[in-house]
Every structure is written in C-alpha cells, then in structure tokens.
Amino acid sequence: MSTPLRLGTRRSLMATTQSGIVAERLTALTGREVELVGVTTFGDVSRAHLTQLGGTGVFVNDLRGRLLAGEVDFAVHSLKDLPTKQDERIALAAIPERDDPRDALVGPVRLRDLPPGARVGTGSPRRVAQLRLLRPDLDYLPIRGNADTRIGKVTSGELDAVVLAAAGLARIRRTGEIAQVFEVGEMLPAPGQGALAVECLADRDDLVELLSAVDDPLTRAAVDAERSVLAALEAGCAAPVGAFASGDGHILNLTATVVAVDGARSVRKSTSGPSPAAVELGRELAAAMIAEGADTLMGEQAH
Numbered sequence: 001m002s003t004p005l006r007l008g009t010r011r012s013l014m015a016t017t018q019s020g021i022v023a024e025r026l027t028a029l030t031g032r033e034v035e036l037v038g039v040t041t042f043g044d045v046s047r048a049h050l051t052q053l054g055g056t057g058v059f060v061n062d063l064r065g066r067l068l069a070g071e072v073d074f075a076v077h078s079l080k081d082l083p084t085k086q087d088e089r090i091a092l093a094a095i096p097e098r099d100d101p102r103d104a105l106v107g108p109v110r111l112r113d114l115p116p117g118a119r120v121g122t123g124s125p126r127r128v129a130q131l132r133l134l135r136p137d138l139d140y141l142p143i144r145g146n147a148d149t150r151i152g153k154v155t156s157g158e159l160d161a162v163v164l165a166a167a168g169l170a171r172i173r174r175t176g177e178i179a180q181v182f183e184v185g186e187m188l189p190a191p192g193q194g195a196l197a198v199e200c201l202a203d204r205d206d207l208v209e210l211l212s213a214v215d216d217p218l219t220r221a222a223v224d225a226e227r228s229v230l231a232a233l234e235a236g237c238a239a240p241v242g243a244f245a246s247g248d249g250h251i252l253n254l255t256a257t258v259v260a261v262d263g264a265r266s267v268r269k270s271t272s273g274p275s276p277a278a279v280e281l282g283r284e285l286a287a288a289m290i291a292e293g294a295d296t297l298m299g300e301q302a303h
Ligand SMILES: NCc1[nH]cc(CCC(=O)O)c1CC(=O)O
Pocket: 056, 078, 079, 080, 081, 147, 163, 164, 165, 166, 167, 168, 169, 192, 193, 194, 195, 196
C-alpha cells in the first residue's frame, strides 16, 4: 500500500467539491488513495482586500506555495483563475473534462423579462459589458464575495438578479435558483470557465504521469486556445474578454470577443483550425481582433 496523495484545497464548498470530484476520479482510474488537506489561504482571510491583492490569483498562488513547500502533493484550481503565464516550477498536469462553461442568471425571471432599471449584480467587466449589449436599460452593480453571498443579495431583495458561472453554481448545489443559462453565442464565457486545473511540482515526473490519468485532451485543446487569446491580448481575468472553443479532437472552433465596458462597442471573431495547433489558433484570432481595434477597447479600461 502506498501512502495517500495529499490534495491541497481551499475550504469553501466550491473548492472542496471540485477537489473531491478530482480525487474520486483519480482513485477510480489509478487506485491511488487521495486525502484532502484543507488550506486557509491569505485570500480567504483578507477577502475585503482582494482587489488590491490582484484578484483571484491570490488563491492560486497560496496553493502553489503549499506545493513548493512540500506540504501537499497536488492542487486543484478553477482554470479560469490561473494566470496565463505558467510558473515553470509548477506543472499543469491535468485538465479534466470540462463542466458547463456557460454563465447563468440567478433571479426571479429571465434577463429579457426583468423590468427596466432592474439591479443586476456582477463583479466581472466581461459579464457587465456583454449584459449591456443585451439589456442596455438595466443597472449593473459590482459585487464581491463568494457565490452564496452573491445569491443572498437576491434573496434579501438588495439586487434583482446576479450572474455567476453555471459550473460554480452546480458545485455548490444552487442550480435550482437559476432563471436562465446564457448560450455561449449571446454571452461568451471567460477563457477556461467551467474547467479545472490539476497542478503538481514540475520535477515530480511520477506524479505528473499519474495525474495525467484525469486529463481530457478535448478540454485541454479548447482551453489552450481560449487562454492563448487572453495571453495574446495581454489581458487578465478582470478583462472584458470572452472566449469559447470546442472541438472533436481534430478541428477546433474558437470564438472570442472584447467588449468596451459601456457595452457600446465590441470586437468579436470566430475561426477554426486543427486541434494540435490550439495555441497558434488563439494567437492568430487575437491578432485579427487587435487589427480590428480590440486593444483600443481594452485600453479604455481602468488598469
Ligand atoms: N472568479 C471566481 C470563480 N472562479 C471559478 C468560478 C466558477 C467555476 C468555474 O468557472 O469553473 C468562479 C465564480 C463565478 O465566476 O461565478
């Protein structure tokens, strides 16, 4: 019997659920036992200051610190929270099959049935910008906090609706409150949304190999293309950039958008190409978007 692998996870319901799913899948496929190690990250204790700390990257960095310190063997993150530039000491050992990539509206009715002036909460410039294209007459308010806190603002009447990732809502078992799941055609998700990232130290070849059991090549190609758009636009998780790719293992279809936060102008482009060239596909699409003024739209954001 080998010792169980230590999986470092934040203690929130969303984090422990996604870690638990990966742990079970890994054990089923490899026979290796996995033990969850709860970690309280700096981002969890200073949530109020997340903006100053540089967004959700703080959760990722804290878990990576535990890997580097040898406290845990591997970690699971929401892929969309990863910076586009990989730390070379850390291997992205697996990207499991993606859950629902779409955004969802939590509230009493669908977006088109909300009354003019209704208050919609979302902290994401990407969501606000695309929502303004659909409903310019609503009032969009920035919100922070975990998904439960955000949904609580609808329950309390402080907001009429909030927009969150469908995958996150499923992980905290709150899909019952969804009024509408946006099709990717009307609301492009964040690059990597709905997918998970499994990381370990890059020099642990045995572990990189073992963890590859839960890798899904179709998801990996899709998110490689999406993240490559983001990297080429030199944008981060707070940018008004949406991207979604899907494919059959041979051909990958990729669509991306950059929207001015006032929702007045946007650049949107689609392309397709061979799956193994996912990164180049994303880079080329970003270049074509920049040629149509995408960087000017982003330059208008407060950096
Ligand atoms: N930025 C926070 C975050 N990171 C991952 C998810 C949801 C799950 C996912 O996208 O995989 C969320 C919440 C949200 O955007 O609603």
